[in-house]
Amino acid sequence: MSPSPSPHGAEALAARIDDGALIALAPDYSGCALAVVRELIRRGARGLRLVGCPQLGLQAELLVAGGCVEEVETAAFGLGELGRAPAFDRALRSGGIRIREATCPAIHAGLQAAEKGVTFLPLAGVIGSDLISFRPDWKVQDDPFSGRPVLLVPAIRPDITLFHAPLADEDGNVWIGIRRELMLMAHAARRTLASVETRRGGSLLTDEALAAGTLPALYVERVETIEGGASPGALFGRYPADGEWIAAYAEAARSGGADLTKFLDRWLAEP
Amino acid sequence: MTPDKALLMIATVARLLEGKGHVAVGASSPIPAAGALLAARLAGGSMRVSILGSERHTSFTDGGRELFDCAAQGRINAFFFSGVQIDAEAAINLLGLSPSGVAEGSPVMGKRFIGNFGAPYLASLVPDLILFRTDHNPKTLVEKVDFVTAPGRDGRWLLTDRCLMRRENGRFRLVSLHPGETPGELVAATGFHFDMPDEPKITPFPGDETCELVRGAVAEEIGAIYPRFASQFLTPG
Incomplete structure (x- = not known):
């Protein structure tokens, strides 16, 4: 088969993500573009910086296993019921990766600040946690209104928001339903790339019921149709995660070395 | 369990x-x-x-x-x-064990777990907190946590596979022992000091x-x- 002149599908989206990019990623229960993640690993992407919105799971673990990641900012990094993420743990121990420890609402607030075009937002709570001492970029100041100390978190402005969703229309509007963290991520990022299960004609924005859960094309640079694009992860409302695949991955990743390489190579070789 | x-x-x-x-x-x-x-x-x-x-x-x-x-x-x-550790103050640690400093803005933990999630925030904003552990032992219930994900306060419940406690006046107090547990075993399994009633109640089985x-x-x-x-x-x- 001859190579197609312009890339499409996962390849087209991955080609728009530069090495070193700051990428906002959804949690496992939301929309994760695993097909694009696989393409990034195939390409040998390097130096990626990931923001978990607000936590990182399978897709980030695979990117770390593929050697693509330099830094993560996240409130948690794990594989759900399977517990810790082996490749991430190993990279952290060896110093191959940096982590900016966060808490879920601080990441949401950082994205909301970017969404509003301001440099920071105040956040309730958190004071009293040792976490603050790990974040020199967070400030505690007196609230000018109440006089009490309040935490200020800086805006998080990702270069790219990448996710997978069930549906888009021919205009490039993407239906995300109630997974509105995807909306926030897209509003905050400079550019958004989305894969979707299917495209339909007409405009989602003219359907009152669907428009409320639709990310307008205004925020979306490119949409590609990739059926099963979240697999082996889950896609909300469409299909569950492939638990056996993830358990097999975790086992290979825990033993590491040749076992992990073999597992990844087999996955990367799949069409 | x-x-x-x-x-x-x-x-x-x-x-x-x-x-x-x-x-x-x-x-x-x-x-x-x-x-x-x-x-x-x-x-x-x-x-x-x-x-x-x-x-x-x-x-x-x-x-x-x-x-x-x-x-x-x-x-x-x-x-x-839950947490990697819960201490005498009812402070919780979700992050990890043995922090040894900060490198390039990242904490260096001897052993890191999944992460802090929303705990640093929610713990100070939700009035009733139930702390739980399914493995009550001196490694999980400690005098002082290695990392304060969220500080403790009065009114918190602690439910484990051995007992139910509640923090009042700055100290944990045993509310009830689960069936089969003895006061002596509980003291030995707990890494912090707590108040024990003279005749502890037994947690009722449903x-x-x-x-x-x-x-x-x-x-x-x-x-x-x-x-x-x-x-x-x-x-x-």
Whole structure:
């Protein structure tokens, strides 16, 4: 088969993500573009910086296993019921990766600040946690209104928001339903790339019921149709995660070395 | 953990939640989720339960941030935390063990776990917190946590596989021992000092009807969120 002149599908989206990019990623229960993640690993992407919105799971673990990641900012990094993420743990121990420890609402607030075009937002709570001492970029100041100390978190402005969703229309509007963290991520990022299960004609924005859960094309640079694009992860409302695949991955990743390489190579070789 | 112990903890969670209006449950919390669903069923519709990761039990339609916004407004009455360590102050550590400093802005932990999730924030904003551990031992219940994910305060419950405690006047006090536990064993298994009543109560084991409810309707709902936990601990038998 001859190579197609312009890339499409996962390849087209991955080609728009530069090495070193700051990428906002959804949690496992939301929309994760695993097909694009696989393409990034195939390409040998390097130096990626990931923001978990607000936590990182399978897709980030695979990117770390593929050697693509330099830094993560996240409130948690794990594989759900399977517990810790082996490749991430190993990279952290060896110093191959940096982590900016966060808490879920601080990441949401950082994205909301970017969404509003301001440099920071105040956040309730958190004071009293040792976490603050790990974040020199967070400030505690007196609230000018109440006089009490309040935490200020800086805006998080990702270069790219990448996710997978069930549906888009021919205009490039993407239906995300109630997974509105995807909306926030897209509003905050400079550019958004989305894969979707299917495209339909007409405009989602003219359907009152669907428009409320639709990310307008205004925020979306490119949409590609990739059926099963979240697999082996889950896609909300469409299909569950492939638990056996993830358990097999975790086992290979825990033993590491040749076992992990073999597992990844087999996955990367799949069409 | 045995299925019986899981049942006991789930039923105890449900008891502690009696009368709460809105109970929220975070990630990696099958026992609290099951306890909250049981409590809601026993409350006959007067309790709302929101479980992260559940499509059915949610009150949120505005993305991941809504739970946190709700908490800051006082719309969540009770929440749960586990943790790598829980200490005498009722402070919790979700991050890891043996921090040795900061490198390039990153904490260096001797051993890191999954992460802090929303705990640094929620712990100070939700009035009723239930701390839970399914492995009560001196390594998990310590005098002082290695890392303060969230500081402690009075009024917190501590539910483990051995007992129920509550922090009052700056100290934990034993509320009840689970069946089969002795005061001596409990003291030996706990890494901090706590107050012990002269004649400790025994945590009541749930009645047949409650057990059936947990193994039936609650197990089915939990299975949709935590399939492994449901098949391991809540199968009829």
